[in-house]
Amino acid sequence: MSILKVDNLCKNFGGVQAVNGLNFEINEGEIFGLIGPNGSGKSTTINVICGLYQPSEGSIFLNGKKINGFKPNQCVDMGISRTFQNIRLFGDLTVWQNLWVAWKDDRKNQGSWFSNWFGKSESREKLISELLSFSGLETRANDLASNLSFGEQRRLELARAVASKPKLIFLDEPAAGMNKEEVKELRDRIFRLRDLGITIFLVEHVMDLVMNVSNRITVLNFGKAISEGDPESVQNDKAVQEAYFGQ
Amino acid sequence: MNIEFIDIVQALIDGILYGSTYALIGLGFTLIFGAMEKLNMAYAASSIGGAYVGLGVSVLLSLPLYAIFLIGPIGGGLLSVLVYICCFRYLPSNNHLAALMASIGGLFFIDEIISHETDGSPLDFPELGIFSEAYFEIEFSDMFLGFRGDLIFVMFASFLAMLMLMYLLYRTRLGLATRAVSQQPIAAQLCGISIHQTNSVTFILAGVLGGIAGCLAAASVGVISPLLVLPLTVKGLVVTVIGGLGSIRGAIIAGLLVGGLESVFLLLRGVNERDIYVFLLLFVFLVFRPNGFFGAEIDRD
Structure with a gap:
């Protein structure tokens, strides 16, 4: 199809x-x-x-x-989601926050407007830690994105694109x-x-x-x-x- | 008049305490500039407007004193988002001059509405109840330093508002989204963030801060008047430039600095000359440190 x-x-x-x-x-x-x-x-x-x-x-x-x-x-x-030819990460946010921003609640199942913007959720924590290991950035979760090496930035951008499911x-x-x-x-x-x-x-x-x-x-x-x-x-x-x- | 060192220290303390309202106004300017790279000239007008809304609603419904300090910020937030819709939302996003001119229009529009509704005369603004009467003295070697209770309340309330802002900006996804938009607008949209939504939120946050600042400023002098609008706009801009456009900690530090120095200038040179020195300070910064304390070089592809 x-x-x-x-x-x-x-x-x-x-x-x-x-x-x-x-x-x-x-x-x-x-x-x-x-x-x-x-x-x-x-x-x-x-x-x-x-x-x-x-x-x-x-x-x-x-x-x-x-x-x-x-x-x-x-x-x-x-x-739809994408990465960019010239990397466009949120440099002043940490690796973890970059993924968090892009994360999207499953609105149909559980998410409300409030939980989407303010809430904590287990599914989010789980997805982000999966994405960190997917991109090999587990140890750098709390570093600012702008401090990553070029290769790491590319990996983070790919992970961020996946975070919106x-x-x-x-x-x-x-x-x-x-x-x-x-x-x-x-x-x-x-x-x-x-x-x-x-x-x-x-x-x-x-x-x-x-x-x-x-x-x-x-x-x-x-x-x-x-x-x-x-x-x-x-x-x-x-x-x-x-x-x-x-x- | 014989001015002693202790008088200068006392003036500095009063000024720094009052300067926390400048810090709030500077924060509002800097928040909006950080999000859109545009100056919202109508910001101080919507802040004072918020204080008027708080006063008006409280008097009409004969609500207790503290209601002003709840309704004022809400009014500020609403006026601010109205300014966003009228002066920013539908203008081309790459035309900075258009938004600047539109918001100057907004500034005078709000100012004129206030003047019209109040016949241009100042209104009594309720003082801060028990805080206005409180006064603390601290003995410092053989000198006495005084702390006005209402100014301590102003400082305390301002810092509470700033802490809540920090929490929102740094610890919730909403705040991260607004920061993401200001850093990489295109990438942020492709992370599913609506720019108009986050901009509206930024304006509401700034407006609430402004409403708090407007109420506190009016309460600490006991009157509110349309004449507050222009000086507060100018002071807010001075604070924003000295702190560095877009820098949050810069706005806070610069607000306290401008408040403190202003009060010292007032003591040394009198009310007529005070603002000359404040603008001289701005001039010195523009010449020797145009990015302010923490203003970042703009660096974006």
Whole structure:
């Protein structure tokens, strides 16, 4: 079943068409890769789906419900979450508080407005400690996020994205600036998230990672999809090789 | 007049005690600036307005004295969130000048409404009951230092309000959310936080602090008048700048400092010259330490 469906998505900035008639569909539980040269519209695509930009044209469906024009926080309520290409942690909050801010009560089951903002809850404590061990930050729970190393910050950002209990996570170049070992750890974490039933949308430059983890890949160039399919067929596609290496 | 050292110390003590209301007003400015990076010029007006609401409702319903100090802060909070809706909520978020001008409009609007409703004349504000009569003296070698009971109450109430604010900001998810928004607005939204919601909450918190400050300031002099609005706005801005825009501990320290020095200037140079030196202090800070005590360099991608 498709969790996200994007239909003829367009985004113009003034006269520049950053995204131009993009169509794709993501199935629940899969890892979907979006790649393309610099400036091909990958980040814009994520930003539009997350509600940071309004689409100029086209529609976005999450679980069959149209979410065009939703504010970012409404998209989070619908089960979307993301990380950022340039890390955006709350530097003056501790690691633990970063996760707490993003945590969301299961409103349907137990949460009231009051408990959401003021309350203590066991499920929260449990989720946060699970996320700390998921990201290997147990010993740093009370350190300020701005004092973490680069790798730790990336791990915390991923954990924070999971804290809002999303169904679909966008990872915007999660491996940028990582060494081989760290990329391997990241890959394991991505698989663990998939095993929890979270659908993953991966935007990445590190080809090793994308080709290894993705079920399906779409390649963007100049805001248009030039190729899609499984990693192998995309790699062998002439149009893709031209986009990356020139003719 | 022969001014001795003990007089200066006495003036400093009185000033620091009264300065806690400046600290509250400075805190309100700094809270809002921290959340939105915008100055809310109507803030002191909504604070005094809150004190008027407290006075008015208490007199109309003939409630006891302490009701003013409960209704005043509520009135301050309501006026403050009204200012948010009128002057900030619907203006483009990247246009700082528009919000500044709109809130200056709000300042004069509230000021004029108060003047109109009270015919521009000051009203008696109830003093602090037994606290006003209390007076403590401490012997210090062979000199006597006095502490006015009402000013001690003002200081105590201000610090209680600050402690509650700290608890909210640092120990509840609501406070964390407002701080998260001020640090990374985009990421905060993508953690499911509504910016408008947290901004409203920040304005309410600031307004409640302002209402408390307005009531305390009026109670310690025994009158309330629309003439309080502009000086309090200016003093609040001075405190905020000296403390460092956006810095909470800076606002508290600067509030006490400005209150204390103001009182010493008053003693040494009289009421006509007092504010000259306060603004000179602001000028010195702007030249030599433009970020104030704790103002952070703005650093954001």
